[in-house]
Amino acid sequence: MLRAYHSWWSPHLQRSMELLVFGHAGARVIVFPTRSGRFFDYENWGLVEALRSSIEQGYLQLYCVDSIDAESLYAYWRAPHERILRHMEYERYILDEVVPFSRQINANPFLIAHGCSLGAYHAANIALRHPHLFHKVVALSGRYDLTTPVGSYPGLFDNYYCEKVYFHTPCHFISQIGDQHLLDALRRMEITLVIGEADVFLDNNRHFSALLWAKGIWHGLHYWDGEAHRPAYWRRMIGLYL
Numbered sequence: 001m002l003r004a005y006h007s008w009w010s011p012h013l014q015r016s017m018e019l020l021v022f023g024h025a026g027a028r029v030i031v032f033p034t035r036s037g038r039f040f041d042y043e044n045w046g047l048v049e050a051l052r053s054s055i056e057q058g059y060l061q062l063y064c065v066d067s068i069d070a071e072s073l074y075a076y077w078r079a080p081h082e083r084i085l086r087h088m089e090y091e092r093y094i095l096d097e098v099v100p101f102s103r104q105i106n107a108n109p110f111l112i113a114h115g116c117s118l119g120a121y122h123a124a125n126i127a128l129r130h131p132h133l134f135h136k137v138v139a140l141s142g143r144y145d146l147t148t149p150v151g152s153y154p155g156l157f158d159n160y161y162c163e164k165v166y167f168h169t170p171c172h173f174i175s176q177i178g179d180q181h182l183l184d185a186l187r188r189m190e191i192t193l194v195i196g197e198a199d200v201f202l203d204n205n206r207h208f209s210a211l212l213w214a215k216g217i218w219h220g221l222h223y224w225d226g227e228a229h230r231p232a233y234w235r236r237m238i239g240l241y242l
Contacts, residue, residue, distance in 0.1 A: 001048075001056050006101075012092040013068065019098065021105065022048050023061035027136075028102045029242070030094065031064045032115030032122035036074055039066040045231035050238055060112075060242070063102050065094065069118065073146065073156050080160035087168060091126060099133065112136040114242060116234050121146065124170050124193075131185035138242050140194045141229040143201045144208045145171035151200035171204070174211045183215060191219035192241045196228030 007018045019039050033041050042048055042064045054060045071078075072086035099111070111134050113123035120142025127134035146156040147169055157165055166172050177183055191212070195205040209221040222241070224233060 001052060008097075010093050010097060012089050012096060015068075017093065017097075018066050020064045021062065021102075022051075022064070023055040023058070025058035025106060026054070026060045026108060027110040027112055028106055028108055029060055029062045029112040029114050030098060030102070030123070030126075031062050032113070032119035033065070033067045034116055035067075035118035036069040037067050037119065039064045046235050047231065047238060050235040051242065054242075061102075061106050061108070063098060065098055067119075067122075073118075080157040081162065081164075083157065084162070084164045084168065088164065091129075091168075094126060095130065095133070110135050112138065112242070114138040114238075115142070116140045116231075117142065117229065120193075121170075124191075125168055127189065127191075128170055128174065128186065129167070131182065131189050134189065136190040136192075138192045138194075138238070140234050140237050140241075141196065141199060141201065142193065143204055145169055145204055147172075150204060153200065171208050171211060174208075174215060174217075177215060183217070186215070186217050189217075191217065192222070193219065194222045194224065194228075194237050194241060196224045196226050196233070198225075198227045199229050 001022060002024045004021045007016055010017045020043060031042050051060060068090050072083050072090060075083050113127040113134050115123040120139035121144060123137050124139045124142060124144055127137040143150060147165060149155050193205055193209060195202055205221060212219050
């Protein structure tokens with residue numbers, strides 16, 4: 001299996017960013033790490049190995065990116081409006097740096113957004129906001145509204161709300177989409193959500209699914225026994241859904 005490490009100075013983030021690429025061909029998969037996770041976690045948890053066959057046969061090529069959650073969504077030392085602005089800079093890094101970089105390496109036009117836990121939020125948020133770029137999203141154990149507390153997980157903006165937060169909250173912006181061209185693009189996308197039946201984010205996934213159906217956006221919502229919110233489960237899930 002081809003494995004390559006890359007690093008460059010990001011003009012959007014004004015810091016060095018690292019990533020790992022696995023594979024030589026196939027659909028390009030942007031893999032977002034879990035909350036404040038690192039670009040090497042996906043490999044360390046055995047998830048790359050679980051996809052070895054698909055990667056070696058040239059069906060998938062993974063781009064495991066780093067996170068800056070500790071500087072953005074989970075930077076409690078920053079004011080809420082600064083957190084969302086830093087998150088938006090991260091999105092520009094992905095769209096204007098990582099995606100073009102992947103296109104230079106691999107001309108395959110099919111682009112997938114994928115992640116687990118908070119990585120699932122990143123994957124769904126960016127894909128649903130930019131359906132002209134992404135063709136598929138696979139989101140495992142995710143949470144799609146970061147504004148309100150869920151169980152022991154707090155809301156991430158301290159009750160602060162603005163247009164920027166709205167447009168980066170899938171459970172909020174999906175229900176208000178009226179542009180027919182955007183809806184058509186979303187309806188062409190392959191969307192897969194997976195959640196454990198004992199996961200604290202179960203109700204959020206059901207609510208998000210209902211919002212998608214209300215807009216005629218076909219997708220799969222798959223339930224797993226138990227919480228299913230750890231690598232041992234994700235290793236099994238990706239073989240089925242990615």
